[in-house]
Amino acid sequence: MGISREHPDAKSTLDAPSAEQDILGGRVCTNTALRLAARRLGQLYDEALAPMELKATQLALIAEIEKLSVANPRGPVLQELAARLAIQLSALTHALRPLVRDGLVELRPDAEDRRTKHGVLTPLGKARLSEAVVRWAAANDRVEAVLGPASAANLRALADQVASDAFLAAYKSAH
Numbered sequence: 421m422g423i424s425r426e427h428p429d430a431k432s433t434l435d436a437p438s439a440e441q442d443i444l445g446g447r448v449c450t451n452t453a454l455r456l457a458a459r460r461l462g463q464l465y466d467e468a469l470a471p472m473e474l475k476a477t478q479l480a481l482i483a484e485i486e487k488l489s490v491a492n493p494r495g496p497v498l499q500e501l502a503a504r505l506a507i508q509l510s511a512l513t514h515a516l517r518p519l520v521r522d523g524l525v526e527l528r529p530d531a532e533d534r535r536t537k538h539g540v541l542t543p544l545g546k547a548r549l550s551e552a553v554v555r556w557a558a559a560n561d562r563v564e565a566v567l568g569p570a571s572a573a574n575l576r577a578l579a580d581q582v583a584s585d586a587f588l589a590a591y592k593s594a595h
Contacts, residue, residue, distance in 0.1 A: 454582075461563065468559035472552045473522070479552050481505070481515055482524060485539045486549060495528065495540035506583065524548055 465476035474482075484504055488496035496504075502512040516539065519525040524545035530536035541549065564572045581587055 464563065465556065465559050468555045469552055472548060472555060474548065474552050476556070477515065478519060479549070479556055481512075482519065482541060482545055482549050483553075485525065485541055486546070489541065492538075494530075495538035497530070498527075498537050498539060501539055519545070 462476055465479075469476060469479060481501075484501060485496060488501065488504065498512060498516075499509060502509045505512065507515075516525055516527065520527060523542055526540045526542055527537045528540055530538060567575065
């Protein structure tokens with residue numbers, strides 16, 4: 421279905437896209453490339469963790485709770501956990517719901533401030549984490565083998581650079 425034209429040689433942006441059209445002006449979108457790569461990797465890791473009934477994002481969350489629990493046996497405060505994962509507190513509480521529902525994580529009120537909550541892995545959560553890490557490691561090793569160790573290391577280094585506070589500060593100051 422086309423549009424009517426007053427002049428037969430007029431071009432319409434509603435016609436089928438052509439190789440001549442370049443809405444980005446010759447630029448490539450780093451954000452799109454990174455999101456596509458992240459989705460692909462996420463699918464591969466999710467597939468590996470599916471028998472554990474976990475997503476890769478959930479594994480990262482319970483692993484971070486366990487890691488932060490070493491310094492604070494009461495478990496990390498949710499605000500600290502959200503900051504470490506670079507997500508909003510509301511997104512964190514949303515992500516925790518299925519983990520709490522499935523008995524992997526408990527949310528415990530702070531002894532001094534009952535409004536503050538700590539995330540704590542349950543014994544089931546610790547067991548599931550241990551089992552899931554084995555499957556995660558196998559997927560991670562396969563990704564590394566396909567990319568090659570140098571490319572995998574470069575990918576991680578670039579991702580770490582983009583995720584850093586220094587990158588954010590440099591981006592904000594580069595007007």
